[in-house]
Amino acid sequence: MRAAIFEKQGFENLKIKDDVQNPEVSDYDVLIKVISAGLNPIDYYVISGYRTIQQQKEKEIQLKQKAPPTSELPTNPLPHIPGAEFAGVVEKIGSHVRTVKKGDRATIYNRVFDNTCDMCIRGNEMLCRTGGIISVVNNGGFSEYVSIPERNVFKIPDNIDWNISVSLPVSGLTAFHALKEAQLKINDSLLLFGASGNTGMIAVQLAKRMASRVIAVSTKKWIKEEYGADYLITDYNRVIDKVKEITNAKMADIVINSLGKDTWKDSFSSIGINGRWISFGTMTGSNVELNIQELYSKQIKLIGSNGGNREDFRELIEFVSYSNTIGDPFKIKVWKRFNLENIEQAFKALIDKTREGRVLLDINKE
Ligand SMILES: NC(=O)c1ccc[n+]([C@@H]2O[C@H](COP(=O)([O-])OP(=O)(O)OC[C@H]3O[C@@H](n4cnc5c(N)ncnc54)[C@H](OP(=O)(O)O)[C@@H]3O)[C@@H](O)[C@H]2O)c1
Ligand SMILES: [Zn+2]
Numbered sequence: 001m002r003a004a005i006f007e008k009q010g011f012e013n014l015k016i017k018d019d020v021q022n023p024e025v026s027d028y029d030v031l032i033k034v035i036s037a038g039l040n041p042i043d044y045y046v047i048s049g050y051r052t053i054q055q056q057k058e059k060e061i062q063l064k065q066k067a068p069p070t071s072e073l074p075t076n077p078l079p080h081i082p083g084a085e086f087a088g089v090v091e092k093i094g095s096h097v098r099t100v101k102k103g104d105r106a107t108i109y110n111r112v113f114d115n116t117c118d119m120c121i122r123g124n125e126m127l128c129r130t131g132g133i134i135s136v137v138n139n140g141g142f143s144e145y146v147s148i149p150e151r152n153v154f155k156i157p158d159n160i161d162w163n164i165s166v167s168l169p170v171s172g173l174t175a176f177h178a179l180k181e182a183q184l185k186i187n188d189s190l191l192l193f194g195a196s197g198n199t200g201m202i203a204v205q206l207a208k209r210m211a212s213r214v215i216a217v218s219t220k221k222w223i224k225e226e227y228g229a230d231y232l233i234t235d236y237n238r239v240i241d242k243v244k245e246i247t248n249a250k251m252a253d254i255v256i257n258s259l260g261k262d263t264w265k266d267s268f269s270s271i272g273i274n275g276r277w278i279s280f281g282t283m284t285g286s287n288v289e290l291n292i293q294e295l296y297s298k299q300i301k302l303i304g305s306n307g308g309n310r311e312d313f314r315e316l317i318e319f320v321s322y323s324n325t326i327g328d329p330f331k332i333k334v335w336k337r338f339n340l341e342n343i344e345q346a347f348k349a350l351i352d353k354t355r356e357g358r359v360l361l362d363i364n365k366e
């Protein structure tokens with residue numbers, strides 16, 4: 001089969017090969033014919049071996065960078081097929097598979113989990129003690145076929161199209177789980193850094209449907225005009241003043257900052273009394289300084305969030321389908337689509353500062 005594959009991390013080692021062995025399908029597995037895959041920062045980290053994206057600081061994009069001698073995100077197995085987010089059609093099922101059949105459209109819960117540890121038993125599959133992320137600890141979906149355990153395969157209702165189906169496993173689930181972890185409530189003001197991004201555009205739509213007030217920080221106007229953010233802050237250097245103005249100095253009830261170090265200070269200063277700060281990523285770096293006195297005196301809660309569990313995934317699929325049914329459809333802005341052969345251009349698009357929406361790979365025709 002055709003797949004994007006590397007023998008060693010580093011973009012210079014990423015190749016498209018036609019003779020990659022088809023994956024094995026055990027009795028409990030489902031063979032997925034991949035229709036669509038989404039590009040996310042995690043794929044960039046997996047291929048490059050670096051956990052940050054530097055495009056805002058350097059004029060030349062970093063696609064040709066060499067992987068570090070010791071990877072910040074080691075992958076298994078080698079040679080390795082990346083691709084954390086994908087959806088497709090069931091091609092074949094193992095003899096014990098009961099919940100899907102050949103021809104079903106499916107989206108993939110992208111965590112590896114053992115279903116036996118204390119975290120899994122409590123329903124925290126994404127925190128499994130022996131688990132990890134599909135495409136990091138095993139092969140991912142930038143290939144024609146992927147073999148996946150049945151418990152990771154979720155049927156897609158007919159009213160959810162491929163662009164949305166492929167945006168649920170990473171972008172959608174992460175945004176949904178984070179809003180639940182932050183305990184977003186009616187009338188809460190939510191400040192969202194990088195709101196036009198993959199996770200951001202879904203977080204805005206979910207938060208609006210949960211009746212909160214969304215203050216988007218983004219250079220892209222469409223996140224307010226087309227995606228329903230209530231307020232837009234386009235200047236990353238004026239966030240604190242703007243939040244003060246918008247909230248009458250109360251500041252935000254919830255702040256989502258998954259951009260990391262560069263926006264840490266402003267994000268922390270934008271949290272109101274008894275507010276919650278939440279992150280699921282550190283695109284610009286991880287190490288920051290914290291004023292503990294401010295933390296306790298305002299009774300601020302700092303929250304980490306990581307992916308989501310299968311129950312979140314099921315709820316999200318149902319919620320998106322229901323929104324579509326009642327004429328309030330979820331939207332995914334797609335900026336560019338590429339075939340697998342053009343994966344290098346796809347990654348250039350992913351880290352392009354002027355990107356307006358998602359970058360998707362079309363892999364097989366349905
Ligand atoms: N833990 C998990 O499960 C999980 C899952 C998904 C994502 N993540 C992490 O969450 C973070 C966001 O992911 P995402 O997929 O939403 O990313 P994304 O699509 O690249 O969006 C990030 C947005 O932030 C803005 N931005 C501002 N400064 C930036 C900078 N220096 N570099 C890049 N973008 C910058 C850009 O929007 P504007 O130009 O409009 O300002 C961009 O669209 C990443 O760190 C990712 O690794 C974690
Ligand atoms: Zn487990």
